[in-house]
Amino acid sequence: MSGTPADRLSRREALRQGSAATLAAARALAPALFAGCSLGIPPRAKTVKVGLLHSQTGTMAMSATSLRDIELHAFEQINAAGGILGRQVVSRAPDPRSKTDFFPRRARQLLDDGSVAVFGCWTSSARKAVLPIFEEAKKLLFYSVQYEGNESSPYVVYGGMVPNQQILPALDWLASVAGGLRKKIFLLGSDLVFPRTANYIAKKYLATKEMRPVGEAYVPLGDRDFSGVVKEILASGADCVLSTVNGDSNIGLFAALAKAEVEPAKIPVMTTSIAEDELRFLMPEQVAGHYAAACYFQSLDTPANQMWVDGFRKEFGYDRVTGDPMEPDWCLVHLWKKAVEKAGSFETEAVRQAFRDGLELAGPGGPVRLDPATQHTSKFFRLGRIREDQQFDIVHASPEPIVADPYPALAFPGWSVDWTKGGITRGAEVDIDGDV
Numbered sequence: 001m002s003g004t005p006a007d008r009l010s011r012r013e014a015l016r017q018g019s020a021a022t023l024a025a026a027r028a029l030a031p032a033l034f035a036g037c038s039l040g041i042p043p044r045a046k047t048v049k050v051g052l053l054h055s056q057t058g059t060m061a062m063s064a065t066s067l068r069d070i071e072l073h074a075f076e077q078i079n080a081a082g083g084i085l086g087r088q089v090v091s092r093a094p095d096p097r098s099k100t101d102f103f104p105r106r107a108r109q110l111l112d113d114g115s116v117a118v119f120g121c122w123t124s125s126a127r128k129a130v131l132p133i134f135e136e137a138k139k140l141l142f143y144s145v146q147y148e149g150n151e152s153s154p155y156v157v158y159g160g161m162v163p164n165q166q167i168l169p170a171l172d173w174l175a176s177v178a179g180g181l182r183k184k185i186f187l188l189g190s191d192l193v194f195p196r197t198a199n200y201i202a203k204k205y206l207a208t209k210e211m212r213p214v215g216e217a218y219v220p221l222g223d224r225d226f227s228g229v230v231k232e233i234l235a236s237g238a239d240c241v242l243s244t245v246n247g248d249s250n251i252g253l254f255a256a257l258a259k260a261e262v263e264p265a266k267i268p269v270m271t272t273s274i275a276e277d278e279l280r281f282l283m284p285e286q287v288a289g290h291y292a293a294a295c296y297f298q299s300l301d302t303p304a305n306q307m308w309v310d311g312f313r314k315e316f317g318y319d320r321v322t323g324d325p326m327e328p329d330w331c332l333v334h335l336w337k338k339a340v341e342k343a344g345s346f347e348t349e350a351v352r353q354a355f356r357d358g359l360e361l362a363g364p365g366g367p368v369r370l371d372p373a374t375q376h377t378s379k380f381f382r383l384g385r386i387r388e389d390q391q392f393d394i395v396h397a398s399p400e401p402i403v404a405d406p407y408p409a410l411a412f413p414g415w416s417v418d419w420t421k422g423g424i425t426r427g428a429e430v431d432i433d434g435d436v
Contacts (some may be wrong), residue, residue, distance in 0.1 A: 014210035023119055035325025048087040048346055050075070051110030053130070056096025059247040064122045066277045067144065068093050068258060070326045071119050072423070073315055074333040084337055085344070093143035098222075098247070098424060102126045107133045116346040117336060119329065123221070123246060124148060124193035126334065131156065138348050144329035146294075148197035150432075152417040152424055154352065157335070158376040159328040161295055164405045167242070168292035170270050171202065171380040174398050175211055181338045182240040184214040186233045188253075189244035191218040198244050198272070200432045201411040208410065214238050219245070227413040230260045231266065243271040250274055262287030275323030279390040283336035288388045293435035295379040297392040307354025308364035321390075322364075328377065331363040335370050335377075356420055367401060369390035373418040 022097070046338050052071050054064040083089060090373070094109055096102040103121065107130040110118055118134070119142045121127040127143055134155045142157045149162040174182040188204060189195025195218060203213055215236035217229050226249075233241060245253050247384045250273070257269070269290040276298050279287065283397045298321055299310055338359050343350035359370045369378045378401035384392030407415035414427020 015165050024279055037296055041331055046087045047090045048088055048116055049114045050091050051115035051118035052093035053106055053118050055098040056095040060098040060122050061276060062248050062281050066326055067329050069316055069328050071333060073312055074330055084340055100129050100311045103129045104133055107346045111137050123281050139346055142332040144325040144332050145167060150197055154419055159332040160325050161379050162404050162406050163198055163403045164354055164408050165379045166272060166293050167202055168205050171205060173383055181416055183211050184239045185211060186238035186241045187213050187216040188241055190221045190246045190249060192221060195244035196367055197432055200375055204411045205351055218344050221247060222368050223249055226253045226256035230256045238267060241269045243269050244273060246273050250278060254282055258286040276321035277323050284390055285386045287386045290386050294382055296324040296327035297382060298322045301390050305364045327365045330424055331368045335359050374404055375419060377401050377404060416426055
């Protein structure tokens with residue numbers, strides 16, 4: 001932040017003086033509306049509104065609340081540095097409560113209230129539920145979570161990993177000597193869009209390698225009874241589990257694996273949806289030795305990352321952690337800022353026009369580029385082994401950022417997207433459910 005210590009208040013000082021109820025609510029994970037995300041805004045300062053659409057209660061709160069917090073932190077720093085185009089950013093964060101049908105209501109509320117853009121959603125079900133609203137309103141949704149691909153919209157900027165950046169490199173590593181020459185994969189996920197579509201792509205990819213799926217199972221979001229699923233895994237002869245289980249269901253999954261004495265060295269779980277934030281809710285002895293595929297880990301040893309981690313923890317508490325998709329979320333906020341400043345306007349079409357040259361950013365996890373053709377971002381692939389201190393040892397990383405392909409040809413032949421040349425090219429319809 002700019003200014004001397006005497007010129008600005010820390011969050012804790014502001015809390016003691018009773019002037020930051022917004023940030024007090026953030027720590028308490030309260031399902032409140034946030035009237036602003038910057039301290040010390042002059043009463044008559046020009047403002048611009050943005051929306052934050054993240055579950056703060058319910059099964060997804062353990063993951064999604066930190067996305068709200070990192071956005072508050074980013075906008076707070078932006079405001080302290082003078083804002084955007086001379087305006088202070090004011091955010092509102094109504095709680096969708098992990099209920100898919102609440103997301104459209106909250107999205108309409110934010111847009112009707114004047115938000116020029118919205119940062120939010122975790123599950124693909126939630127994103128798809130609000131997509132028609134953003135397309136109708138011609139406003140931008142910035143989505144930072146890894147997802148299944150097979151979607152493109154001119155009104156969504158996708159900051160999370162797609163399968164060619166996350167799942168397919170993870171399968172390659174599992175098949176390598178370093179990964180244990182795994183050949184028999186059990187596909188396990190929450191009963192949602194992302195797990196089913198991601199596993200459809202994974203099965204197509206496995207068919208091109210000396211690997212095969214030996215089982216597939218889905219559990220309702222929020223379910224914690226995995227005893228039967230673990231029996232299926234053991235009976236299948238699997239030598240690895242590819243997990244797309246979301247939210248607090250992971251508590252039940254790893255507890256059941258530990259109870260059945262499943263050893264990570266023999267049957268490791270490769271998870272796509274657990275980061276440092278989720279590890280705070282899991283028993284270290286139950287998860288140590290398993291793996292996560294991500295674009296970022298807090299243990300990344302670079303000065304830029306250490307500065308970012310220290311800044312977040314100073315503001316929100318030293319018990320807090322950073323992880324994927326918090327880092328992509330931070331990058332999306334700053335890519336939006338760069339696009340607005342380049343456009344000289346908050347208007348959607350002007351901002352989208354600013355995307356066309358391919359915006360770049362030096363993020364905490366490394367360089368990020370927004371591809372104007374797909375409105376997806378390039379990503380490093382990193383693979384981490386869970387440690388007993390609830391952090392990750394980074395055991396593998398791609399040499400360069402990987403360009404996103406939302407329509408991998410092996411799963412969606414004939415499909416592609418280029419928003420600089422007319423949009424989506426459609427191939428034959430793909431029946432994902434019929435393949436499950």
